[in-house]
Amino acid sequence: MASMIFCDCSSSTTARLLPLSCHKLRHSCTPLHFSPYLTFSISSSKTSFPFLSIKSHASSTLISAKMATENTAKVIDGKSVAKQIREEIAVEIARMKEAIGVVPGLAVILVGDRKDSATYVRNKKKACDAVGINSFEVHLPETSTELEVLNSITKFNEDASVHGILVQLPLPSHMDEEKILNSVGIEKDVDGFHPLNIGRLAMRGREPLFVPCTPKGCIELLHRSGVQIKGKKAVVIGRSNIVGMPAALLLQREDATVTIVHSRTNNPENVIKEADIIISAVGQANMVKGSWIKPGAVIIDVGINPVEDPESPRGYRLVGDVCYEEVVKVASAVTPVPGGVGPMTIAMLLSNTLSSAKRMHNFS
Numbered sequence: 001m002a003s004m005i006f007c008d009c010s011s012s013t014t015a016r017l018l019p020l021s022c023h024k025l026r027h028s029c030t031p032l033h034f035s036p037y038l039t040f041s042i043s044s045s046k047t048s049f050p051f052l053s054i055k056s057h058a059s060s061t062l063i064s065a066k067m068a069t070e071n072t073a074k075v076i077d078g079k080s081v082a083k084q085i086r087e088e089i090a091v092e093i094a095r096m097k098e099a100i101g102v103v104p105g106l107a108v109i110l111v112g113d114r115k116d117s118a119t120y121v122r123n124k125k126k127a128c129d130a131v132g133i134n135s136f137e138v139h140l141p142e143t144s145t146e147l148e149v150l151n152s153i154t155k156f157n158e159d160a161s162v163h164g165i166l167v168q169l170p171l172p173s174h175m176d177e178e179k180i181l182n183s184v185g186i187e188k189d190v191d192g193f194h195p196l197n198i199g200r201l202a203m204r205g206r207e208p209l210f211v212p213c214t215p216k217g218c219i220e221l222l223h224r225s226g227v228q229i230k231g232k233k234a235v236v237i238g239r240s241n242i243v244g245m246p247a248a249l250l251l252q253r254e255d256a257t258v259t260i261v262h263s264r265t266n267n268p269e270n271v272i273k274e275a276d277i278i279i280s281a282v283g284q285a286n287m288v289k290g291s292w293i294k295p296g297a298v299i300i301d302v303g304i305n306p307v308e309d310p311e312s313p314r315g316y317r318l319v320g321d322v323c324y325e326e327v328v329k330v331a332s333a334v335t336p337v338p339g340g341v342g343p344m345t346i347a348m349l350l351s352n353t354l355s356s357a358k359r360m361h362n363f364s
């Protein structure tokens with residue numbers, strides 16, 4: 001059944017991608033919001049990197065026992081890791097409520113009537129409800145002015161019961177996305193996209209208040225899978241502001257030697273072949289072949305790519321950037337798509353919201 005779509009890993013054209021409409025679907029929302037299975041998860045902590053919660057007890061549970069095929073890579077089960085993280089968050093929220101009577105609050109601003117955006121917002125609300133985070137929502141019409149959106153953000157910035165603010169992307173084209181995102185108070189920027197947060201992430205000796213959820217989820221998966229990062233060669237494929245670039249910064253902070261591969265990199269396979277750890281965030285189905293992988297490497301596949309699948313009721317299915325069938329024969333561990341990084345993203349959003357509430361109320 002993986003048939004025509006998946007088995008095309010080795011061809012240079014990779015899988016048959018869905019037509020533009022589907023790509024638009026992906027690009028139309030922040031990657032954070034695309035995946036339908038992105039419904040839960042995240043974590044936090046307050047070691048030297050407040051954004052990396054390293055729980056030694058969990059390390060053995062992360063790489064799921066299930067093997068993709070005999071003699072192949074272990075599957076890093078993001079779904080179960082995310083579930084575990086959500087449970088930890090729920091415990092922490094209950095503890096905080098009991099101790100100081102504070103419940104974390106997450107506000108989401110949705111503009112327009114895109115069905116996919118509405119679904120993501122609904123999923124976030126459900127995830128919040130499940131762990132005990134209060135959710136607040138403002139839904140503005142497509143025809144709203146930029147000022148109306150900015151006013152909503154200002155209200156949430158000033159509301160002490162709100163600890164995190166998230167603007168659902170994409171915004172209507174008449175709005176200045178950068179201006180709107182920059183108006184979210186840095187101390188409530190749970191998406192971690194504010195330039196100040198990214199700047200601090202990049203600087204030695206500085207700590208960001210929040211780390212973008214998807215890269216944070218990638219590192220959390222590595223930690224909880226017991227993968228050593230320090231001293232390893234890591235390659236990040238993709239350099240977007242929301243995934244590739246912060247993922248590379250995080251790996252560097254973890255003392256990996258990091259190389260970034262992007263669309264202008266010559267012979268990317270030669271660079272990737274050197275890596276002990278690969279994080280791929282490109283958005284091209286099955287681009288990374290088994291022959292590009294160093295034996296024993298660990299692969300975190302962030303890509304979510306719709307490809308035609310006549311056997312699926314939806315007419316398409318989701319695959320990663322990495323040709324899973326090939327790499328499982330070479331790598332030591334790999335995240336599946338779906339069920340790898342996707343479930344971690346919302347978990348990290350919940351985690352950032354909890355961290356924010358703790359920080360604001362000086363609760364540890």
Ligand code: NDP
Nearest residue numbers: 031032238239240243262263281282283302303304342345
């Ligand atoms: P962007 O389109 O913003 O960035 C893609 C990056 O990939 C760019 O840096 C681009 O390089 C690089 N790239 C493109 N083609 C190639 C190539 N042939 N070889 C090497 N590099 C290439 O995407 P995002 O970072 O937003 O998302 C990437 C993928 O991750 C998507 O599939 C998205 O759906 C998914 N995603 C999944 C999430 C999850 O929760 N699981 C969350 C976020 C994203 P250049 O800079 O040179 O253009």
